[in-house]
Amino acid sequence: MEQTLAVRDLQTHFATPDGVLRAVDGVSFEVAPGRILGLVGESGSGKSVTGFSILGLIEPPGEVVGGSVAFEGRDITRLPEREMRALRGDRIAMVFQDPMMTLNPVLTVGTHLVETLRAHRSMSRAEAGRRACEALALVGIPAPAERLDAYPHEFSGGMRQRVAIAIALLHRPALIIADEPTTALDVTIQAQILSEVQKLARSQGTAVIWISHDLAVVSALADDIAVMYAGRIVERGPAREVLASPAHPYTRGLIASVASQNQRGQRLRQIRGMPPRLLDLGAGCAFRARCDHATAACERAPAESAFAAGHHLRCFNPQR
């Protein structure tokens, strides 16, 4: 099957006064139509920058310095800005964590939807209004026709995120990049949004990249999982495979440290130390200082290798 998106050796660096910060350092993955990829990592691991890099939204001092992003077979990293704009919001859509930041507070919800529709297709206002109404209904907003005239502040957090998702879905994109879209929401509302996204990916064949720090959310939603640490994907593969037999010590530590995986009242199994500063990385595996299995070999950076079918790893000492 042709991949919707194939990212190869992506490198995004930021020039800072203290040196070059390699926020994304050789990231590769692919997403097929109708599949959901969970991109998991802690703050600073480069998961959001990966999403922004795919969309061509990196601004100076940041720069995509290497690698390719093939969207539906075409490399979009060197695309002129005008063509990139035509893609964004049409074939590739993004949903961000905070819907209050993505919605303009002085425009009605209807205006947001109609503008997005007319930016990419020529259609009458009436036709756009009708499509906008359908889009709101699709994401489960009650009384959509009346809500078109409401302003973002009149919506609850969960409803605002539904609006953001409705905007993303307007042109039936081939790819949606969702960056922590439910992190600010309550669990019952989160479940509603996850349910909608899962249905849409299945019914419309949309490929989804779901960026999150929450392994539990990702495990419930994703078909494939990629775990990022300090700018690199350390482990990726089918979700079941990665969760049931994680091979990278960091993935294993992450799964073990989730509270519900441990005995009540017992000390949690913790990963010692803290994530490194990206500027101080140096050569070698970025996790080695916190790793119980590090050896002399880890002074060099491990390349990505196939561990099992579709299961890739960056580690010299994979665990079984």
Added chain:
Amino acid sequence: MSTTPPALEARGVSQVYAPPKRAFEALARRLGAAPPPKGIQALDHVDLKVERGEVVGLVGESGCGKSTLARIVAGIRKPTSGEVLVDGKPLASLAGREAVAAKLRTQMIFQDPYASLNPRMRVAEIIAEAPRLHGLIRGSESDFVDRALERTGLDPSFKQRFPHQFSGGQRQRVVIARALAVNPGVLVCDEPVSALDVSIQAQVLNLFLDLREQLDLTYLFISHDLGVVQHVSDRVVIMYLGRIVEEAPTDEIFARPNHPYTRALLAETPRIALEPRDFNPISGEMPSPSNTPAGCHFHPRCPYAMPICLTAAPPLETIAPGHRSACHLNKVPSPETTEEIQE
């Protein structure tokens, strides 16, 4: 056990936030053109007990009143009505030295360690300020600060640093060290690990568990994360829109959740699963506390709602030893409701 009063107790605590006064509306009301203002009922007759040495987990979604309740039992905010008892003594009746002692006995830890530390104070000053003021430092202040930092796993050589020089996890350790510096018996923790990365969360939760053992602490532990609450708590209290809907020992509530809201929460809390699962969320959202539904607050979203739920608020009643739930379904159910439950 029965002779020792609870470390913390809230009795019939209600909190109404009055709406802001606007001149025009006040005038309109005087002329009879506007209804009287409705306050926001954040808490509605809440009873809560935290026994000495116990860890009580308080769970609820944003806007349910859990943070308001935390601030009230910690003595930071006075409730609109009802009373708070510390070691069996009403907080409001205490005066002078006793009032100060009761305040120091309960310390609070907040979610955001970036917002709760003064960015212009050095860590040594942040930790020593309160105990110095209350005359709690015996011997050298420098040694006192060193011990306080070591207790929470921080290197004392960092004490001349400013908060911004620490990571989020370290900052939360500074917050904990500051709270413990006045020798409290009770910590009220409001989402203390939610702002931290997953691998750091485990470290801070372990610190809470260790400190409880070393210092014989009592916790009221507030979180929206049921996994975290299940891990640390002896007893769990579930809140919905200003009321407690269910409380039970931790194992009991996870094994036999009674209230439909608790069941929905448990079903929808993400856990690490090997297969993508189908979601079956309850519909709707929690109504605004400024416009609460009559009867049971949960009835608009409840799949089992009956006529009585629309009019009468169900009382919190004992359904098993130590297990209380506020749901009309627990009273002699009529045939059609049992059918629904069995489905």
